[in-house]
Amino acid sequence: MSRHKPTGMRTQVARHSILFIAAMCMIYPLLWMIMSSFKDDAVIFSDPTALPRTFDLSNYREGWTALRVSFTTFYANSFLISIFAVIGNLMACSLTAFAFARLEFRGRKIFFALMMATLMLPYHVTLVPQYVLFQKFGWVNTFYPLIVPKYLAVDAFFIFLMVQFFRGIPREIDEAAIMDGCGPWRIYWKIMLPLSTPVLATAAIFSFIWTYDDFLGPLIYLNDINLYTVPLALRAFVDGGGGQSLYGPLFAMSTLSLVPVFIVFLAFQKLIIRGVALGALKR
Amino acid sequence: MFLLPWLIGFFGLTLGPTLASLYLSFTDYDLLTSPRWSGLENYEYAFFHDRRLGNALSVTFTYVLWSVPLKLTVALLLAMVLDRSVRGVAFYRATFYLPSLLGASVAIAVLWRQIFGAQGLVNQMLFLLTGMKGPAWVAHPDYALTTLIVLAIWQFGSPMIIFLAGLRQVPQDLYEAASMDGASGWRQFRKITLPLLAPVIFFNLVFQTIEAFKAFTQAYIVSGGQGGPVDSTLFYSLYLYEEAFANFRMGYASALAWLLLVIIAIFTAIAFATSKYWVYYEDEGR
Amino acid sequence: MTTTYSRRQFGGILGAALSATALSGTAAFAQAGAVRLIWWGNPERDKRTNAVVDLYQTKTGSTVSPETYAWGDYWQKLATQAAGKSLPDVIQMDYRYIFEYARRNQLAALDEFIGSELELADYDANQLASGVVDGKTYGISMGANSMSHVYNKTVLDGLGVTLPDSTSWTTDDWVAIGKDIKDKLPDGMYFSENMGILEPRLQTWVRSAGKDLYTPEGKIGYDLEDLVAYFEFWKMMQDEGLTPPADVQAQDSGKMEESMMATKQGVFNFLHSNQLVAMQNLVEDEIDMVMIPNSGPNAGQYMKPSMFLSMSETAADKAAAAQLMNFFITDPDANDILLIERGVTGDASIRERITPGLTETEQKIINYLDIVGTHVSPLPPPPPANAGEIDRALRPAWESVAFGQVDLEAAAKDFYENSIRSLERA
Numbered sequence: 001m002s003r004h005k006p007t008g009m010r011t012q013v014a015r016h017s018i019l020f021i022a023a024m025c026m027i028y029p030l031l032w033m034i035m036s037s038f039k040d041d042a043v044i045f046s047d048p049t050a051l052p053r054t055f056d057l058s059n060y061r062e063g064w065t066a067l068r069v070s071f072t073t074f075y076a077n078s079f080l081i082s083i084f085a086v087i088g089n090l091m092a093c094s095l096t097a098f099a100f101a102r103l104e105f106r107g108r109k110i111f112f113a114l115m116m117a118t119l120m121l122p123y124h125v126t127l128v129p130q131y132v133l134f135q136k137f138g139w140v141n142t143f144y145p146l147i148v149p150k151y152l153a154v155d156a157f158f159i160f161l162m163v164q165f166f167r168g169i170p171r172e173i174d175e176a177a178i179m180d181g182c183g184p185w186r187i188y189w190k191i192m193l194p195l196s197t198p199v200l201a202t203a204a205i206f207s208f209i210w211t212y213d214d215f216l217g218p219l220i221y222l223n224d225i226n227l228y229t230v231p232l233a234l235r236a237f238v239d240g241g242g243g244q245s246l247y248g249p250l251f252a253m254s255t256l257s258l259v260p261v262f263i264v265f266l267a268f269q270k271l272i273i274r275g276v277a278l279g280a281l282k283r
Numbered sequence: 284m285f286l287l288p289w290l291i292g293f294f295g296l297t298l299g300p301t302l303a304s305l306y307l308s309f310t311d312y313d314l315l316t317s318p319r320w321s322g323l324e325n326y327e328y329a330f331f332h333d334r335r336l337g338n339a340l341s342v343t344f345t346y347v348l349w350s351v352p353l354k355l356t357v358a359l360l361l362a363m364v365l366d367r368s369v370r371g372v373a374f375y376r377a378t379f380y381l382p383s384l385l386g387a388s389v390a391i392a393v394l395w396r397q398i399f400g401a402q403g404l405v406n407q408m409l410f411l412l413t414g415m416k417g418p419a420w421v422a423h424p425d426y427a428l429t430t431l432i433v434l435a436i437w438q439f440g441s442p443m444i445i446f447l448a449g450l451r452q453v454p455q456d457l458y459e460a461a462s463m464d465g466a467s468g469w470r471q472f473r474k475i476t477l478p479l480l481a482p483v484i485f486f487n488l489v490f491q492t493i494e495a496f497k498a499f500t501q502a503y504i505v506s507g508g509q510g511g512p513v514d515s516t517l518f519y520s521l522y523l524y525e526e527a528f529a530n531f532r533m534g535y536a537s538a539l540a541w542l543l544l545v546i547i548a549i550f551t552a553i554a555f556a557t558s559k560y561w562v563y564y565e566d567e568g569r
Numbered sequence: 570m571t572t573t574y575s576r577r578q579f580g581g582i583l584g585a586a587l588s589a590t591a592l593s594g595t596a597a598f599a600q601a602g603a604v605r606l607i608w609w610g611n612p613e614r615d616k617r618t619n620a621v622v623d624l625y626q627t628k629t630g631s632t633v634s635p636e637t638y639a640w641g642d643y644w645q646k647l648a649t650q651a652a653g654k655s656l657p658d659v660i661q662m663d664y665r666y667i668f669e670y671a672r673r674n675q676l677a678a679l680d681e682f683i684g685s686e687l688e689l690a691d692y693d694a695n696q697l698a699s700g701v702v703d704g705k706t707y708g709i710s711m712g713a714n715s716m717s718h719v720y721n722k723t724v725l726d727g728l729g730v731t732l733p734d735s736t737s738w739t740t741d742d743w744v745a746i747g748k749d750i751k752d753k754l755p756d757g758m759y760f761s762e763n764m765g766i767l768e769p770r771l772q773t774w775v776r777s778a779g780k781d782l783y784t785p786e787g788k789i790g791y792d793l794e795d796l797v798a799y800f801e802f803w804k805m806m807q808d809e810g811l812t813p814p815a816d817v818q819a820q821d822s823g824k825m826e827e828s829m830m831a832t833k834q835g836v837f838n839f840l841h842s843n844q845l846v847a848m849q850n851l852v853e854d855e856i857d858m859v860m861i862p863n864s865g866p867n868a869g870q871y872m873k874p875s876m877f878l879s880m881s882e883t884a885a886d887k888a889a890a891a892q893l894m895n896f897f898i899t900d901p902d903a904n905d906i907l908l909i910e911r912g913v914t915g916d917a918s919i920r921e922r923i924t925p926g927l928t929e930t931e932q933k934i935i936n937y938l939d940i941v942g943t944h945v946s947p948l949p950p951p952p953p954a955n956a957g958e959i960d961r962a963l964r965p966a967w968e969s970v971a972f973g974q975v976d977l978e979a980a981a982k983d984f985y986e987n988s989i990r991s992l993e994r995a
């Protein structure tokens with residue numbers, strides 16, 4: 001009987017059920033965390049699946065002010081660093097990527113290889129020399145070590161990512177522009193950037209989330225609790241050395257800390273999806 | 284001119300520490316006192332005397348070989364499904380990205396033990412379905428690494444987003460033309476999607492491989508920083524970290540880091556060399 | 570001035586950005602005269618320590634810049650700061666690391682301050698001695714501590730079991746009780762956690778045989794046979810079902826809430842005495858502490874410092890740093906806040922002052938240490954460099970036995986020889 005039905009309907013249903021089951025697998029741990037954020041510490045580990053008996057917000061209240069400085073400060077710091085990091089990464093990395101993808105200059109291949117190599121060295125061994133360097137600048141215990149490097153395109157991931165996408169844009173487009181008398185700056189600004197909205201949005205998402213989630217950088221460079229970021233503050237809830245941790249407030253604050261990244265993700269994914277009218281330009 | 288920021292950044296901020304770590308790899312450096320030159324001693328120890336290094340390498344290779352292909356396949360499949368306009372697609376995209384948002388927070392560690400522990404969710408399901416009692420997966424040397432591979436696959440959000448962005452650059456009119464010619468879905472995938480997506484696939488492959496070789500945080504958090512049980516999740520980076528900061532052997536750790544760099548560089552070079560045959564760039568002309 | 574510099578360098582938007590961060594940066598620098606204090610801990614300790622910091626600031630008018638991190642992050646941060654020669658002024662130190670840091674000239678010798686800024690006349694001499702490295706004092710003990718066996722009193726009472734006098738019981742007595750009650754325990758609960766991986770437990774084991782982990786010369790202080798016997802004992806416990814199977818036990822990665830006691834899978838657990846309050850908070854049943862049964866003729870336990878306060882060699886104002894340390898250790902009001910969270914203070918008058926106000930669980934700690942104090946052997950020789958590495962290596966070594974991957978004697982031999990190699994490598 002199904003033979004008579006339009007196949008579109010069946011695939012739709014199948015697709016939805018697959019997606020839905022997969023989505024549940026994805027979301028279960030998060031639900032667990034949110035549920036736990038309403039529970040008392042003693043209950044969190046003894047009944048892993050059940051819903052909380054009451055929606056008790058005390059973990060949120062307690063967590064927000066559990067440390068010497070309230071989370072308001074930590075959020076302000078995290079936002080400040082993340083927003084400037086996003087701007088920096090987008091500007092500096094897209095410029096660099098444009099150079100690698102489109103311009104001819106001496107040593108391009110060598111520079112590109114060097115840039116790739118910086119991705120491969122485990123960061124733990126450059127941590128100490130870098131710390132010493134920033135200390136010489138007098139930048140320890142400020143946000144500079146966490147922001148300034150982003151404006152100098154030190155994150156090879158974004159450069160490499162953008163190079164791959166820029167190379168996907170047909171060269172005929174910029175050749176046409178050169179004929180019209182455009183210099184490289186105009187090509188970069190008027191053609192490359194507008195045509196690369198999906199990858200720029202992707203880079204913006206990653207840049208925001210990774211900076212926002214970064215733990216090691218703030219741990220090493222920030223001393224004053226007034227400068228702490230959210231992840232650094234969250235670590236203070238757990239005792240890894242055999243003392244008592246505050247799991248209820250930890251989960252409450254972790255849940256809250258997801259909200260900004262989630263909003264950023266939703267906002268920028270639209271830009272990815274909207275895509276570009278590349279096809280129209282192309283032929 | 285366009286390279287200026289990168290050049291400043293590279294020579295000012297990156298190169299110095301990188302060279303410093305190369306120098307340190309030839310020294311005996313305990314972080315608390317100044318480094319002492321020791322020539323090739325660190326490398327000699329790594330090659331001939333270090334008993335844990337072999338294990339760390341094999342753990343890391345196993346992890347790379349399993350997690351990278353599986354993660355990328357899942358990411359690509361879901362990206363293609365989510366690229367179509369299914370109703371509620373924005374919701375699915377968001378939920379699929381959620382695990383990656385959690386990143387390596389402490390919550391993940393607790394959670395993973397809740398799911399793969401002796402009384403965890405997996406064993407509860409297993410008991411319901413088969414009546415068998417499963418082991419404590421996270422804490423068993425035969426399975427602990429597998430749970431970390433599962434964790435890696437589960438956090439497929441980043442490559443998925445990149446695939447999505449890539450799919451958005453594929454001109455839709457090509458599909459329309461192909462449909463008119465009567466090409467099947469699979470054929471469209473092979474003839475249009477794959478070739479046009481190749482630069483992005485290549486990117487994800489290279490980057491995920493590099494990241495998998497350097498994998499640290501998840502293993503650190505799930506195993507409480509110990510790489511246990513019985514060193515079965517002692518990733519290369521975890522071992523390096525332990526040597527550097529717990530055993531005060533930053534010199535030796537630097538040597539380990541440079542060995543890893545060489546290993547990764549070989550793999551990356553192979554990928555770049557073979558990319559000529561399967562990665563096609565729009566800017567190269569036809 | 571930072572602002573104009575960055576403006577010139579990076580242009581309008583960025584300049585504004587950086588001046589915003591510079592503001593918060595200068596806010597931090599404004600405290601340049603502050604004494605920097607750093608400790609590892611947990612929310613409870615942070616609350617108490619911060620309260621003392623506030624009290625100190627109001628009492629003296631000087632400023633303190635407090636920093637706190639979780640144990641694992643703490644040592645990475647400290648090592649990086651040491652490498653950059655910018656350690657905080659006053660540092661909470663661990664017994665294991667104090668030798669590493671002191672011998673590498675990162676810590677200031679405190680002897681010149683004792684008697685002036687540091688008023689330690691009332692302080693227990695044995696406790697003070699624990700902070701001495703190579704003849705000089707590098708740390709003031711923040712409290713005494715000892716290892717213990719903690720047990721679920723509610724469960725044992727329910728079974729009608731009363732424990733013998735723990736100052737004289739032996740491992741045989743302990744095992745006999747275990748065999749006796751093993752079948753009466755609820756499903757999934759074992760007599761004890763398996764302590765094979767715990768170096769302090771190994772230490773009490775070899776000390777009761779009259780040896781120790783290390784000799785004063787920094788060599789391994791026990792014999793391979795001792796280690797084999799130790800592994801055999803815990804393997805027997807596991808095989809007899811007195812301790813959990815290897816994979817269940819291995820779920821405990823060292824966090825208290827993962828321990829067999831907290832997860833209701835064990836009646837007995839190894840614990841340091843200052844952790845009793847935290848453990849009691851995790852367990853609904855009543856718990857109590859007893860001494861660790863000896864496997865040989867000698868006393869295995871000793872009193873050890875829970876943690877120290879040390880001073881950085883690079884501290885800008887050492888006298889000010891010493892004053893802050895003194896406040897933590899001797900000020901009555903400060904200790905009304907700190908109580909015994911870091912261990913039982915060695916200052917007799919303070920101890921007398923705070924004891925009546927303690928909770929029942931805290932009283933148990935004081936009573937326990939009173940008993941232990943009369944049945945201990947002296948402090949062991951300081952651990953040699955690389956002792957930390959050997960400590961960590963015990964875990965995989967024992968686990969390879971527990972999971973049956975390696976022959977017991979081979980694993981013991983391997984660990985023993987690797988330990989010697991580690992010491993030689995230092």
